[in-house]
Amino acid sequence: MKINFRHFAGVLAITAGLALNGAAAPMFQDREPDYSKNKTYQQGAREGKDDKAHSRDHSKKRHFKKDEDQKAYEAGYQKGRGN
Numbered sequence: 001m002k003i004n005f006r007h008f009a010g011v012l013a014i015t016a017g018l019a020l021n022g023a024a025a026p027m028f029q030d031r032e033p034d035y036s037k038n039k040t041y042q043q044g045a046r047e048g049k050d051d052k053a054h055s056r057d058h059s060k061k062r063h064f065k066k067d068e069d070q071k072a073y074e075a076g077y078q079k080g081r082g083n
Contacts, residue, residue, distance in 0.1 A: 032075065040069045041076035048080025 035041035044062075051059050058077070064070045 035072040035075050038072040040064060041072040044073035044076025045080035048077035052081045
């Protein structure tokens with residue numbers, strides 16, 4: 001029985017590529033950006049901590065023009081609340 005090594009190598013390369021792609025994808029899906037140096041994140045963290053200390057429920061509803069700033073603020077607020 002003659003084995004076509006070119007065909008075998010091609011199938012092996014495709015299989016390895018799919019396996020690596022499938023294994024690497026979950027590593028990058030759950031990563032959140034590091035907002036720790038962002039001003040709106042820090043503002044949210046301060047206000048979240050203050051609301052928790054005074055038993056308030058998200059007393060200041062902030063709205064930012066940039067979606068990224070809104071996400072940073074909410075992440076900071078949740079961190080400040082201890083959630």
